[in-house]
Amino acid sequence: MSVVFEKTSLLTDKQFHYCPGCNHGIIHRLVAEAIDELVKEGKLEAGNVVGVAPVGCSVFAYDYFNCDMFEAAHGRAPAVGTGIKRSKPDTLVFTYQGDGDLASIGTAEVVHAAHRGEKIATIFVNNAIYGMTGGQMAPTTLVGQKTTTSPYGRDEAWCGAPIKMSEMLSQVPGAYYIERCAVNNNANILKTKKAIKKAFQYQLEGKGYCMVEVLSTCPTNWGLSPVEAIKWLEENMIPYYPLGVYKDKGAAEK
Amino acid sequence: MALTLMKGSEAIAEAAIRAGARFFFGYPITPQTEIPEYMSARMPEVGGCFLQAESEVAAINMVYGAAGTGARVITSSSSPGVSLKQEGISYIAGARLPCLILNVMRGGPGLGSIQASQGDYFQGVKGGGNGDYHLITFAPSSIQEAINLIMIAYEKAEKYRVPVLFLADGIIAQMMEPVEMPEMVEFHVDPEKKPWAATGWKPGDDPAKRAVINSLFINTEDLSAHNDILQATYREIEKNEKQWETYQTEDAEILITAFGTVARVAKSAIDELRAEGVKVGLFRPITVWPFPYEELKAEADRPNVKALLDVECNEGQMLEDVKLALNGTKEVDFFGHCGSQMPTTEEIKCKILAMKEGK
Numbered sequence: 001m002s003v004v005f006e007k008t009s010l011l012t013d014k015q016f017h018y019c020p021g022c023n024h025g026i027i028h029r030l031v032a033e034a035i036d037e038l039v040k041e042g043k044l045e046a047g048n049v050v051g052v053a054p055v056g057c058s059v060f061a062y063d064y065f066n067c068d069m070f071e072a073a074h075g076r077a078p079a080v081g082t083g084i085k086r087s088k089p090d091t092l093v094f095t096y097q098g099d100g101d102l103a104s105i106g107t108a109e110v111v112h113a114a115h116r117g118e119k120i121a122t123i124f125v126n127n128a129i130y131g132m133t134g135g136q137m138a139p140t141t142l143v144g145q146k147t148t149t150s151p152y153g154r155d156e157a158w159c160g161a162p163i164k165m166s167e168m169l170s171q172v173p174g175a176y177y178i179e180r181c182a183v184n185n186n187a188n189i190l191k192t193k194k195a196i197k198k199a200f201q202y203q204l205e206g207k208g209y210c211m212v213e214v215l216s217t218c219p220t221n222w223g224l225s226p227v228e229a230i231k232w233l234e235e236n237m238i239p240y241y242p243l244g245v246y247k248d249k250g251a252a253e254k
Numbered sequence: 255m256a257l258t259l260m261k262g263s264e265a266i267a268e269a270a271i272r273a274g275a276r277f278f279f280g281y282p283i284t285p286q287t288e289i290p291e292y293m294s295a296r297m298p299e300v301g302g303c304f305l306q307a308e309s310e311v312a313a314i315n316m317v318y319g320a321a322g323t324g325a326r327v328i329t330s331s332s333s334p335g336v337s338l339k340q341e342g343i344s345y346i347a348g349a350r351l352p353c354l355i356l357n358v359m360r361g362g363p364g365l366g367s368i369q370a371s372q373g374d375y376f377q378g379v380k381g382g383g384n385g386d387y388h389l390i391t392f393a394p395s396s397i398q399e400a401i402n403l404i405m406i407a408y409e410k411a412e413k414y415r416v417p418v419l420f421l422a423d424g425i426i427a428q429m430m431e432p433v434e435m436p437e438m439v440e441f442h443v444d445p446e447k448k449p450w451a452a453t454g455w456k457p458g459d460d461p462a463k464r465a466v467i468n469s470l471f472i473n474t475e476d477l478s479a480h481n482d483i484l485q486a487t488y489r490e491i492e493k494n495e496k497q498w499e500t501y502q503t504e505d506a507e508i509l510i511t512a513f514g515t516v517a518r519v520a521k522s523a524i525d526e527l528r529a530e531g532v533k534v535g536l537f538r539p540i541t542v543w544p545f546p547y548e549e550l551k552a553e554a555d556r557p558n559v560k561a562l563l564d565v566e567c568n569e570g571q572m573l574e575d576v577k578l579a580l581n582g583t584k585e586v587d588f589f590g591h592c593g594s595q596m597p598t599t600e601e602i603k604c605k606i607l608a609m610k611e612g613k
């Protein structure tokens with residue numbers, strides 16, 4: 001008998017703590033499989049991987065990714081990743097961050113990591129809400145969306161329109177590759193994995209800063225079932241946050 | 255060995271490199287900007303990394319990242335910048351990472367001044383960031399002493415897995431003195447000596463050896479156990495690492511306590527007073543954490559000591575530790591200035607003479 005499928009070795013056996021219907025589990029697996037494939041393809045030496053976990057729902061990512069891991073202060077993962085990468089330039093360094101972490105408290109760190117062309121990759125999981133603290137408004141929360149700190153719906157006149165990080169970072173000269181994906185269906189899950197792998201490959205080639213934004217659901221804090229949450233993401237988030245490649249210097253160079 | 259005339263900030267930077275520092279992350283701020291400037295030129299010469307961060311917040315988190323790989327890392331700043339670093343310092347202390355942090359103190363609070371001050375004593379030795387932690391904190395009073403302490407700083411930081419802080423007032427960084435610069439130390443990350451560092455664990459290796467650089471312990475029992483380790487480490491440091499200097503204490507009737515540059519001013523005052531027949535001595539903590547409480551108490555307990563005078567370039571911060579050491583056994587008077595005005599020899603003399611006359 002031949003093995004047709006096995007769990008990636010880049011994930012530990014620790015059971016995820018994520019809520020039912022949360023997309024973090026899928027995205028974790030995609031990141032781990034992308035690394036695994038690069039190792040199997042001989043493009044990356046096993047053990048030359050370091051991940052940086054954020055503060056937010058994925059704060060325990062260090063328990064799940066089966067490699068050396070750092071837990072960063074809220075928003076500081078790109079700075080921590082910078083320190084790691086400068087010390088170990090041959091190591092694949094990735095940060096895994098949510099939208100509160102990256103798009104609010106950590107804007108300076110992510111913009112300047114991109115600006116320096118830091119050879120790290122960021123997996124940016126955007127679910128338009130603060131999950132871990134219980135569903136507060138994020139900079140990415142959609143206009144009209146109700147959260148525990150925008151109980152009447154986000155008012156654009158009062159707190160601005162949702163921030164679009166992929167669009168913004170694609171304007172930074174040092175950013176090499178920026179793509180927005182989603183994991184709402186099988187086709188998009190495969191596309192997301194391809195994007196993550198591409199970001200890692202660019203890093204290994206020493207190209208520059210790469211970010212893959214992944215639109216994700218939060219059924220618990222959105223107050224929806226997992227199936228309804230996917231539908232809400234498709235009907236509300238994707239129109240405001242269009243999927244696609246925002247920057248790919250690699251494609252432009254070819 | 256020949257003496258070289260060097261500016262404090264440059265001597266401190268060179269000493270750090272000779273002690274094995276190969277990563278510097280910082281941000282310009284007066285009066286320590288010569289340190290990053292020096293590092294930007296010197297690091298490439300030794301195959302090291304100088305990186306100007308977008309903020310002090312980012313710089314200290316870069317330190318967290320690089321220190322977690324086992325490298326010898328340094329950052330420097332001055333008071334308002336060190337305030338910004340407190341978040342990262344707390345995480346570094348929590349994650350038990352060795353590193354070197356320089357605070358070239360200027361006047362405060364807020365933007366304060368750009369001249370020398372000792373106003374960050376509380377911040378340095380009583381916490382600064384959140385949680386129960388300490389940093390080994392050196393307060394050098396000459397450039398040579400700063401160099402010598404930097405040469406042992408990484409060994410101490412790595413032995414105890416504790417960050418080391420230098421509390422140097424602006425004068426230490428800005429003045430020039432003849433110094434003897436030690437030889438370059440050979441340093442390489444040894445995964446055997448730093449099993450906690452991220453040095454390339456891979457699936458299939460012993461899961462217990464996977465590096466997780468972290469200060470989060472969500473279960474209260476785990477956090478409690480982690481803090482027990484930290485506290486046990488601090489007790490060890492208190493036992494082994496106190497440093498202090500005494501000057502003319504044997505027959506002193508008034509004992510001055512002072513640290514850093516102020517202690518040197520105090521020494522001048524002591525020499526002049528002794529020439530006039532006034533018996534004064536000095537107790538100078540070199541480590542302000544751990545503070546040499548028992549050692550100060552022993553000096554103050556001499557029957558000839560009538561009273562103590564604490565002198566600082568702040569409104570009396572170390573004074574609290576001096577009083578803790580004395581525990582009410584003798585009078586402790588205070589003289590100091592804020593506003594970056596160094597107490598002068600003349601002022602200290604006047605104060606001592608007034609104390610003698612019971613004024």
